[in-house]
Amino acid sequence: xxxxxxxxxxxxxxxxxxxRLPILLALVFSxxxxxxxxxxxxxxxxxxxxxxxxxxxxxxxxFYGIMFDAGSTGTRIHIYTxxxxxxxxxPELEGEIFESVKPGLSAYADQPEKGAESVKRLLDMAIDxxxxxxxxxxxxxxxxxxxxxxxxxxxxQALLSEVKEVFEESPFLVPEDSVSIMDGSYEGILAWITVNxxxxxxxxxxxxxxxxxDLGGASTQITFxxxxxxxxxxxxxxxxxSFEMFNSxxxxxxxxxxxxxxxxxxxxxxxxxxxxxxxxxxFRSSCLPKQLEAEWHFGxxxxxxxxxxxxxxxxxxxxxxxxxxxKGKLHQPDEIRGSSFYAFSYYYDRAAxxxxxxxxxxxxxxxxxxxxxxxxxxxxxxxxxxASPFLCMDLTxxxxxxxxxxxxxxxTLLQLTKKVNNIETSWTLGATFHLLQSLGITY
Ligand SMILES: Nc1nc2c(ncn2[C@@H]2O[C@H](COP(=O)(O)OP(=O)(O)O)[C@@H](O)[C@H]2O)c(=O)[nH]1
Ligand SMILES: [Ca+2]
Numbered sequence: 267x268x269x270x271x272x273x274x275x276x277x278x279x280x281x282x283x284x285x286r287l288p289i290l291l292a293l294v295f296s297x298x299x300x301x302x303x304x305x306x307x308x309x310x311x312x313x314x315x316x317x318x319x320x321x322x323x324x325x326x327x328x329f330y331g332i333m334f335d336a337g338s339t340g341t342r343i344h345i346y347t348x349x350x351x352x353x354x355x356x357p358e359l360e361g362e363i364f365e366s367v368k369p370g371l372s373a374y375a376d377q378p379e380k381g382a383e384s385v386k387r388l389l390d391m392a393i394d395x396x397x398x399x400x401x402x403x404x405x406x407x408x409x410x411x412x413x414x415x416x417x418x419x420x421x422x423q424a425l426l427s428e429v430k431e432v433f434e435e436s437p438f439l440v441p442e443d444s445v446s447i448m449d450g451s452y453e454g455i456l457a458w459i460t461v462n463x464x465x466x467x468x469x470x471x472x473x474x475x476x477x478x479x480d481l482g483g484a485s486t487q488i489t490f491x492x493x494x495x496x497x498x499x500x501x502x503x504x505x506x507x508s509f510e511m512f513n514s515x516x517x518x519x520x521x522x523x524x525x526x527x528x529x530x531x532x533x534x535x536x537x538x539x540x541x542x543x544x545x546x547x548x549f550r551s552s553c554l555p556k557q558l559e560a561e562w563h564f565g566x567x568x569x570x571x572x573x574x575x576x577x578x579x580x581x582x583x584x585x586x587x588x589x590x591x592x593k594g595k596l597h598q599p600d601e602i603r604g605s606s607f608y609a610f611s612y613y614y615d616r617a618a619x620x621x622x623x624x625x626x627x628x629x630x631x632x633x634x635x636x637x638x639x640x641x642x643x644x645x646x647x648x649x650x651x652x653a654s655p656f657l658c659m660d661l662t663x664x665x666x667x668x669x670x671x672x673x674x675x676x677x678t679l680l681q682l683t684k685k686v687n688n689i690e691t692s693w694t695l696g697a698t699f700h701l702l703q704s705l706g707i708t709y
């Protein structure tokens with residue numbers, strides 16, 4: 267089957283990104299929305315309107331998918347719009363509406379109804395964004411990540427069932443298993459699909475793809491397509507997953523490290539991760555400003571933390587502290603040392619916070635740039651006191667995670683990316699493709 271492989275991955279109709287997705291989408295949509303894919307006859311008035319505003323197009327050719335990301339630090343809604351401009355041309359990803367709220371669902375561990383309310387507020391946006399006649403055909407799904415993985419089964423389930431009720435009371439299509447905790451390996455794979463799709467690297471058969479690094483609050487993922495037999499041989503078996511999408515099978519290396527997200531790593535560095543916190547207990551670190559004493563809430567728990575009043579502070583002692591958290595804890599595939607990776611989430615945020623990259627545009631960095639910035643911040647904490655008190659610890663952790671955790675070289679290139687063609691680089695787009703595929707298409 268030969269198909270035009272173009273797909274617009276942008277709300278800017280001028281920009282095109284290559285992909286084989288249209289093959290999938292054509293089938294997905296003809297199965298999901300058969301009435302639309304067959305009702306696109308030429309109308310006499312079509313030429314009078316620009317394509318996006320033509321009433322027949324607005325009525326018949328726009329489809330939506332709603333994906334919630336219940337992350338450890340926040341809940342986000344992604345409303346994707348797809349357009350099939352004519353039966354011969356395949357559907358295109360037209361744009362995304364994105365909104366987020368803080369804190370994440372896990373902060374409502376003891377008040378599940380309140381947690382579900384935060385989801386409801388976001389879902390109300392979808393009611394405004396999706397035209398009423400398409401509500402019933404628009405699937406809505408929520409996938410929770412590390413924050414809920416760290417809660418007890420009972421508390422996590424209570425939150426999920428409250429959210430499910432919100433979905434069922436909504437006018438949208440609620441598929442089976444619409445509210446769940448996502449397996450960590452999917453998180454990496456789906457983010458890899460999103461990024462390589464948006465950058466056009468899944469087009470054609472001679473695939474050159476780029477690995478992805480996601481640094482969340484509670485977990486972190488690394489995903490890439492191995493090029494060397496050695497990697498396949500030497501990797502733990504559960505780090506290799508075959509995944510079918512866009513009519514191709516990808517055998518990916520992926521792993522999600524629970525407890526190695528930026529915020530969990532703060533707790534680990536402070537010695538407060540996975541411990542019973544006694545009332546008033548104080549956790550201290552050389553990565554924090556000497557005189558600091560403060561409180562921090564994470565995952566529904568309150569922590570008191572502060573600087574080393576009498577002892578040392580600065581990059582060297584901080585690096586040694588952080589090293590204990592990562593050294594020897596992560597698998598180091600040889601092949602990644604010289605490759606470049608896309609990096610997002612907290613890699614992006616901390617690089618942008620310290621002007622290593624432009625907040626809007628992102629940029630390309632070497633691993634050593636994070637180390638240089640960590641030294642600058644940790645050895646001059648008073649100069650950076652208006653920023654987060656954790657800035658030194660965060661940058662030092664990112665440096666140690668990349669170098670000592672994954673084993674990257676100082677000169678490994680990282681492409682820091684928040685959006686590609688105006689679409690968020692999040693696992694949610696990959697998950698939406700997967701959702702549409704599972705709603706009726708098998709390859
Ligand atoms: N660019 C982008 N960043 C996101 C998105 N969702 C989450 N993040 C980032 O992810 C980080 C927080 O991780 P989170 O998802 O809450 O924690 P996790 O559950 O451990 O993955 C922050 O740096 C957010 O800015 C998104 O849709 N787009
Ligand atoms: Ca995340």
